Amino acid sequence: MRLLARPAAQHTLDELAAPYAVARSTSSDDVLLLDRLAVEQGIGRVQAVPGKGGGVRFLPGASPAAARDTIAAFASVMRDPARVLPGGFMYLTDLVCSPDWSHRLGVVFAAVMRQAEPTHVLTVETRGIPIALMTAHQLGLPLLIARRDARVTEGPALSITYLSATTGSVQNMSLPRRALRAGARVLIIDDFMRGGGTAKGLTDLVGEFDAVVAGIGMAVVTGQPADKRVGRFLPLAVLQRVDEANRWVELEPNLELQWFTGRRPVAPT
Amino acid sequence: MRLLARPAAQHTLDELAAPYAVARSTSSDDVLLLDRLAVEQGIGRVQAVPGKGGGVRFLPGASPAAARDTIAAFASVMRDPARVLPGGFMYLTDLVCSPDWSHRLGVVFAAVMRQAEPTHVLTVETRGIPIALMTAHQLGLPLLIARRDARVTEGPALSITYLSATTGSVQNMSLPRRALRAGARVLIIDDFMRGGGTAKGLTDLVGEFDAVVAGIGMAVVTGQPADKRVGRFLPLAVLQRVDEANRWVELEPNLELQWFTGRRPVAPT
Numbered sequence: 070m071r072l073l074a075r076p077a078a079q080h081t082l083d084e085l086a087a088p089y090a091v092a093r094s095t096s097s098d099d100v101l102l103l104d105r106l107a108v109e110q111g112i113g114r115v116q117a118v119p120g121k122g123g124g125v126r127f128l129p130g131a132s133p134a135a136a137r138d139t140i141a142a143f144a145s146v147m148r149d150p151a152r153v154l155p156g157g158f159m160y161l162t163d164l165v166c167s168p169d170w171s172h173r174l175g176v177v178f179a180a181v182m183r184q185a186e187p188t189h190v191l192t193v194e195t196r197g198i199p200i201a202l203m204t205a206h207q208l209g210l211p212l213l214i215a216r217r218d219a220r221v222t223e224g225p226a227l228s229i230t231y232l233s234a235t236t237g238s239v240q241n242m243s244l245p246r247r248a249l250r251a252g253a254r255v256l257i258i259d260d261f262m263r264g265g266g267t268a269k270g271l272t273d274l275v276g277e278f279d280a281v282v283a284g285i286g287m288a289v290v291t292g293q294p295a296d297k298r299v300g301r302f303l304p305l306a307v308l309q310r311v312d313e314a315n316r317w318v319e320l321e322p323n324l325e326l327q328w329f330t331g332r333r334p335v336a337p338t
Numbered sequence: 339m340r341l342l343a344r345p346a347a348q349h350t351l352d353e354l355a356a357p358y359a360v361a362r363s364t365s366s367d368d369v370l371l372l373d374r375l376a377v378e379q380g381i382g383r384v385q386a387v388p389g390k391g392g393g394v395r396f397l398p399g400a401s402p403a404a405a406r407d408t409i410a411a412f413a414s415v416m417r418d419p420a421r422v423l424p425g426g427f428m429y430l431t432d433l434v435c436s437p438d439w440s441h442r443l444g445v446v447f448a449a450v451m452r453q454a455e456p457t458h459v460l461t462v463e464t465r466g467i468p469i470a471l472m473t474a475h476q477l478g479l480p481l482l483i484a485r486r487d488a489r490v491t492e493g494p495a496l497s498i499t500y501l502s503a504t505t506g507s508v509q510n511m512s513l514p515r516r517a518l519r520a521g522a523r524v525l526i527i528d529d530f531m532r533g534g535g536t537a538k539g540l541t542d543l544v545g546e547f548d549a550v551v552a553g554i555g556m557a558v559v560t561g562q563p564a565d566k567r568v569g570r571f572l573p574l575a576v577l578q579r580v581d582e583a584n585r586w587v588e589l590e591p592n593l594e595l596q597w598f599t600g601r602r603p604v605a606p607t
Contacts, residue, residue, distance in 0.1 A: 154493040162492050166483055168475035194464040199471050206437035214435055223431050224423045
């Protein structure tokens with residue numbers, strides 16, 4: 070139970086065995102049993118960490134079937150006609166900020182992105198935070214939140230300006246100087262991407278720290294424009310059209326977790 | 339394992355038993371065993387939900403001893419002299435945004451606040467979001483995030499203005515009209531409180547929806563001013579003094595989880 074409550078955290082066998090008054094070797098056998106159960110249920114792996122100071126950890130993950138179930142269910146709730154707002158926008162805030170959905174989508178992102186071996190998860194305020202936090206929690210990594218304006222209470226910060234295609238205006242983004250070290254591998258997670266300007270801005274910000282982008286995950290991307298300003302990204306759903314008059318939403322779930330490529334990347338400005 | 343992965347969610351016995359090919363009655367006995375284990379480890383309760391459509395759910399919670407451990411450890415990492423910033427501020431962003439810490443503090447808040455029977459958790463962007471999200475996840479409740487500016491992509495919104503003691507300026511906060519219904523019981527969670535202006539603003543916003551505040555939880559509050567602008571609140575730690583010259587932090591953990599009262603509440607403006 071302790072293993073599942075704190076994903077990716079390492080527990081010693083003594084610590085785990087203590088409440089049950091069993092010997093270490095019993096726990097050691099149990100690790101194999103727990104791992105088998107976790108794999109059968111498609112919720113991840115339980116691993117022994119060898120050596121001095123070693124122990125046991127739970128690495129949550131979604132089997133391909135479990136990921137498909139989550140993505141299909143997510144697409145289905147998004148298609149609700151009641152989500153169509155005046156102006157052809159969609160109300161998604163309750164979904165991307167929902168503890169349950171952000172957890173489920175975070176599990177999917179963590180399962181896919183783990184192999185890229187990220188060291189940090191990065192998002193930008195505000196609506197991307199819940200999914201990014203849950204992804205980071207599943208991976209056992211720190212979360213960084215880029216701010217739209219530098220705060221005096223966060224100390225020295227690195228800032229960049231970028232062009233947002235959604236608002237058509239130049240915006241500002243910053244991270245505390247002490248948040249990231251050179252060589253870090255940063256996984257970018259956000260809730261929504263239209264032109265990719267914000268994701269491009271986050272990529273540039275990572276570069277300012279001499280760190281690298283290990284992957285980009287988006288809960289929802291729009292089908293148009295097809296030429297996003299970032300290279301390779303993983304969307305969980307593609308929003309093709311919001312028909313305000315008929316209150317109809319055309320949306321494709323990315324059931325096979327295919328990576329997308331911004332077809333005609335724009336040169337850095 | 340499914341129980342712990344999705345706190346407060348209800349699972350049917352058939353669903354839980356399926357991967358193990360056991361009968362329902364076996365699972366029923368197991369609920370009692372799981373509950374005993376959860377209580378022994380101080381991580382919550384496992385409950386049977388009777389009746390048609392009933393099942394089993396895991397209600398995470400922290401025993402008083404587990405809560406004390408978390409709060410003491412949180413206070414200890416906060417006291418690190420390296421957190422003192424120019425101007426006598428403290429760098430806490432990495433802590434309150436950390437998946438692990440926000441999860442652990444969320445577990446404590448959920449354990450204490452559950453008895454107030456909240457229906458929603460509310461915070462304001464940005465740094466309060468991780469702890470509020472984890473609290474909401476533990477309680478199985480939706481999370482609402484008040485925005486500093488109303489967004490066209492969130493539809494019609496209710497806004498209020500309030501006086502922030504920290505910045506000394508009048509600020510704006512809004513929630514989508516459809517986010518909250520009359521009669522809802524709202525738990526307010528935030529990372530930091532100085533004068534209580536923001537918490538007072540959130541309280542007023544809740545009132546605009548004809549909803550009520552079920553409780554207010556703060557990760558850190560300052561000792562001064564003692565007369566906060568809200569009535570009753572639960573801090574996990576009280577920051578008394580940041581000595582910039584000597585890089586020394588005076589901070590008291592609220593180990594007994596005592597509720598505080600704003601001694602001289604200011605009349606509504």
